[in-house]
Structures are given as structure tokens and as C-alpha cells.
Amino acid sequence: MAYTLAGRSGAWEVVVGLEVHAQVISVSKLFSGASAAYGGEPNAHVSFVDAGFPGMLPVINQECVAQAVRTGLGLKAQINLFSRFDRKNYFYADLPNGYQISQFAHPIVGKGIVEIELADGTLKPIGITRLHLEQDAGKSMHDQHPTKSIIDLNRAGVALMEIVSEPDIRSPEEAGAYLRKLRQILRYLGTCDGNMEEGSLRADVNVSVRKPGEAFRTRCEIKNVNSIRFVMHAVEAEALRQIEIWEDGGEVEQETRLYDPARGETRSMRSKEDAHDYRYFPDPDLLPLVLEEDWVAALKRGLPELPDEKRARFCAEYGIPFYDAGVLVAEQEVADFYEEVARGRDGKLAANWVTGDFFAAMNRTGKSIADPPVSAAALGALLDLITDKTINGRIAKDVFEEMVETGKPPAEIVVEKGLRQVTDTGAIDAAVTRVLAANADKVAEYKAGKDKLFGFFVGQVMKAMQGKGNPALVNEAVKKQLG
Numbered sequence: 001m002a003y004t005l006a007g008r009s010g011a012w013e014v015v016v017g018l019e020v021h022a023q024v025i026s027v028s029k030l031f032s033g034a035s036a037a038y039g040g041e042p043n044a045h046v047s048f049v050d051a052g053f054p055g056m057l058p059v060i061n062q063e064c065v066a067q068a069v070r071t072g073l074g075l076k077a078q079i080n081l082f083s084r085f086d087r088k089n090y091f092y093a094d095l096p097n098g099y100q101i102s103q104f105a106h107p108i109v110g111k112g113i114v115e116i117e118l119a120d121g122t123l124k125p126i127g128i129t130r131l132h133l134e135q136d137a138g139k140s141m142h143d144q145h146p147t148k149s150i151i152d153l154n155r156a157g158v159a160l161m162e163i164v165s166e167p168d169i170r171s172p173e174e175a176g177a178y179l180r181k182l183r184q185i186l187r188y189l190g191t192c193d194g195n196m197e198e199g200s201l202r203a204d205v206n207v208s209v210r211k212p213g214e215a216f217r218t219r220c221e222i223k224n225v226n227s228i229r230f231v232m233h234a235v236e237a238e239a240l241r242q243i244e245i246w247e248d249g250g251e252v253e254q255e256t257r258l259y260d261p262a263r264g265e266t267r268s269m270r271s272k273e274d275a276h277d278y279r280y281f282p283d284p285d286l287l288p289l290v291l292e293e294d295w296v297a298a299l300k301r302g303l304p305e306l307p308d309e310k311r312a313r314f315c316a317e318y319g320i321p322f323y324d325a326g327v328l329v330a331e332q333e334v335a336d337f338y339e340e341v342a343r344g345r346d347g348k349l350a351a352n353w354v355t356g357d358f359f360a361a362m363n364r365t366g367k368s369i370a371d372p373p374v375s376a377a378a379l380g381a382l383l384d385l386i387t388d389k390t391i392n393g394r395i396a397k398d399v400f401e402e403m404v405e406t407g408k409p410p411a412e413i414v415v416e417k418g419l420r421q422v423t424d425t426g427a428i429d430a431a432v433t434r435v436l437a438a439n440a441d442k443v444a445e446y447k448a449g450k451d452k453l454f455g456f457f458v459g460q461v462m463k464a465m466q467g468k469g470n471p472a473l474v475n476e477a478v479k480k481q482l483g
């Protein structure tokens with residue numbers, strides 16, 4: 001079912017396109033040798049170029065260009081061997097040059113695709129319009145001094161990729177899924193850390209509404225939303241606002257708005273017309289950017305396996321369901337951890353343990369995949385004990401908890417606590433006999449047709465054996481003795 005919002009006049013469809021600013025992972029800035037590291041003492045990472053001193057010349061940083069090309073390749077996009085930098089002119093206190101160097105008419109990356117997955121498992125392609133390189137601005141702080149504004153230029157000149165989507169997104173959920181997927185791809189590629197709290201990934205959210213089947217209507221752009229949850233809220237709040245305007249007989253005006261998370265509403269910032277004329281022109285200090293095909297091909301060969309491909313491979317290679325594979329590839333470090341556990345073992349068993357007990361232990365202990373509560377090798381050793389029938393699956397859970405607690409290897413715990421699985425059919429038979437004798441009334445009920453009691457007998461036998469009975473053998477013995 002397509003997502004719609006109900007108005008007085010019927011259903012409304014929501015149309016969204018996102019412009020995402022992703023800070024490039026690089027040692028130095030896009031056009032200067034100053035450090036691109038986050039934070040640091042204010043104005044410590046500023047060269048004369050970044051500070052806009054007269055006569056300073058920008059020099060393109062090849063690594064930033066490579067990062068943009070890698071990202072384009074990861075988005076299955078057209079790489080433009082010819083691109084060009086333009087000056088986007090505007091005045092702002094934290095933009096000392098009075099212009100931002102960006103790419104307007106000739107971006108480095110053209111059309112591409114990001115495939116998103118919705119909660120019901122539906123896959124949907126979202127078109128990428130373009131990706132271009134540009135400089136970030138500095139930061140103005142108005143709350144550090146009673147009468148002055150403070151400017152920190154550390155961020156000025158850091159490379160940004162602006163990634164523009166087609167207006168293919170149709171709901172808050174799709175907007176969220178798109179951002180999550182984009183962030184996942186960037187992280188796999190190592191081209192942006194995707195840290196929205198630190199502002200390395202921020203989204204301008206374009207929203208319009210229309211009656212199903214109609215042409216697009218006027219959109220508004222909500223600037224600089226810095227969390228996925230806020231993007232989803234902003235889409236809904238803005239769509240509801242526009243529906244009300246249309247239904248009251250009004251006209252939505254194209255403008256730039258801000259999202260206020262505290263009030264859950266968007267507010268007008270400036271009308272689009274005011275900001276329109278940036279007087280773009282090719283930056284005379286920079287030659288057009290011309291890439292060699294071989295260089296792009298080498299970058300392509302060097303790409304890591306991306307989430308979609310990894311997911312498909314996990315399904316094929318380890319025989320796990322598509323859903324589980326999606327959970328496991330969500331983060332590259334988790335995928336690597338899983339593979340180390342699964343390699344040479346039962347892939348399904350490994351997936352169940354990683355997404356089940358292991359994830360639970362990570363949550364409970366507050367540990368991360370970089371410093372896991374149990375190492376992949378140790379978890380693998382535990383699975384080996386299950387597979388070679390040293391312990392059963394039930395006991396394995398206790399062993400796992402003990403591993404988390406003590407860091408001891410599973411085999412040691414099994415010996416120490418005497419948890420070895422009982423496969424001696426004599427011992428199992430004796431336990432079954434005892435349990436059936438002690439529950440003569442239930443046995444009678446079972447024989448009278450209450451089949452459900454079978455599980456009860458098995459449970460009682462397991463309990464009598466401190467959980468150590470081999471489940472298959474216990475089942476068999478109970479069945480046999482019940483006749």
C-alpha cells in the first residue's frame with residue numbers, strides 16, 4: 001500500500017528529494033594542506049587559503065577527488081571524466097572568500113541508484129541525480145560571548161560531497177531508509193564517517209504533496225536536518241502543513257525552512273527567490289578537472305565489497321535468509337565478525353548466534369563490535385562444541401553467558417562445570433523411567449489422547465539431567481517408553 005496522508009479532500013501523496021552533504025574523509029582540505037580533522041582548538045586548522053587571504057591560490061587535493069569518484073562508483077553512478085569548479089558567490093561571516101568553490105554545471109558524478117528496503121521487505125530504487133564536490137564553510141557561534149559572535153574556520157575548506165536524489169521518495173519511512181542506506185554505503189567505502197551528530201552528514205529535505213497521479217507541485221526545502229529521525233519527522237510535519245494550505249484554498253510558496261525538533265514543526269527561513277542568484281562562474285584559479293579512464297578503473301578495482309553484494313553473497317555462501325543477511329551486513333565490522341564465526345561452520349547456526357545471544361550480550365554489556373564481549377574465535381569454538389555434540393544448544397547458552405562473564409574458553413567452562421552432553425542411552429532411559437513413574441497421572445492423560453504432554457515429559461527429563469541430555473536421544477527415549 002502506498003503511503004498517503006488523509007486530508008478533508010481525500011488522500012495526499014508525499015514527494016521527497018534529498019540533498020545530502022557528506023564530509024569527505026581526507027587528511028587535508030579540498031584546496032589547502034590544512035588538517036581536515038574534526039574538532040581541535042578553534043582556528044588551529046586554517047591555512048591562508050582557507051582564511052581567504054588575498055592572492056592565495058587553491059590547489060586541488062587528489063585524495064578528495066578519489067573519494068568522490070569512489071562514492072560515485074558505490075552509487076552505481078556515471079563518473080564524469082570532465083568536471084569543473086565554479087564560484088558560488090554569497091556573503092557570510094564564516095565564508096571569508098565571499099564565495100564557495102563548488103561544482104554547478106559540470107559535477108564530477110552524474111546519475112546513479114541507491115536501492116532501499118522497507119519494513120515489509122519491499123526493495124525500491126531511488127535515483128541519484130548527481131554528486132558534486134564543494135567546500136564546507138566555517139562555523140559561527142553566537143552563544144559563546146555576551147556581545148560578540150565567534151568564528152571558527154577549522155571546518156572552512158573541508159571537502160564536502162553534495163549528493164542529490166531524484167524526487168523518488170514517497171514517505172517518511174522511505175526518507176529514513178534512503179539516508180540509512182546512503183550512510184551505510186559511505187561507511188563501507190570509507191569516504192564519509194556518516195556521523196550525523198558531528199555534522200559529517202546532513203540533509204536538506206525537499207518536500208511537496210500532491211493528489212495521487214498528479215504532476216509534482218511546489219516544494220519547500222528544509223535546511224540542514226541532522227538526524228534520520230528528524231528528517232522523517234520533518235517530512236511528515238511539512239507535508240501536513242502543505243496539505244492544510246492547499247485544502248484552505250491557498251498556494252504553497254517555494255521557500256527555505258527550518259525544522260524545529262522541540263516543536264515538531266518547520267518554520268520559514270527565507271523565500272527561495274531571495275537566495276537564488278549566486279552568480280556562478282567558473283573559478284579562474286582552477287583548471288577543469290579531467291580524469292583519466294585508467295585512474296577511475298583502478299579506483300573501481302580497489303572498491304571494497306558493498307552491502308548489497310555482501311548480502312547476496314552471504315545468502316548464497318552461508319545459506320542464510322535474506323533478512324538475516326541484511327542485519328549482518330548493516331555494519332561492515334559486524335559482517336566481518338560474522339564471517340569469521342561462520343567460515344567452515346554451519347552458516348545458519350552462526351547467524352542465529354551472532355544476531356541472537358551475541359547482539360544481546362553486546363547491548364547488555366555496552367560493548368562494541370570493535371571490543372566485543374566474546375571474540376569471533378571463541379564464539380566459533382562454542383559452535384564447534386555444539387556441532388560435535390559435546391554440548392547441546394540449551395547448555396551452550398549458559399556456557400556463552402559464562403564466556404561473557406569470565407572470558408574463559410568454552411571448552412574449559414564445559415570441563416569445569418561438567419556440562420558435557422549425555423549421550424549414554426542407558427542413563428537417558430533411566431531418567432525417562434524415573435520421570436514417567438513420578439508422573440503416572442500425566443502418563444494416563446497422555447495415553448487418553450492429550451498429545452501436548454509429550455513436551456512436558458521431555459522437559460522434565462531434561463531437568464532431571466540438569467539440561468545435559470542429548471535432545472534427540474531424549475525425545476526418542478520418551479517416545480519409546482510411552483509406547
Ligand code: ADP
Nearest residue numbers: 015016017018165166167206207208216217219
Ligand atoms: P535546486 O538546485 O534549486 O535546489 P533541484 O532541481 O536541484 O533544485 O532540486 C533539489 C532537490 O529537490 C532534489 O533532491 C530534487 O529531487 C528535489 N525536488 C525537486 N522537485 C521536487 C518536488 N516537486 N517535490 C519534492 N522534491 C523535489
Ligand code: MG
Nearest residue numbers: 019204206221
Ligand atoms: Mg538545492
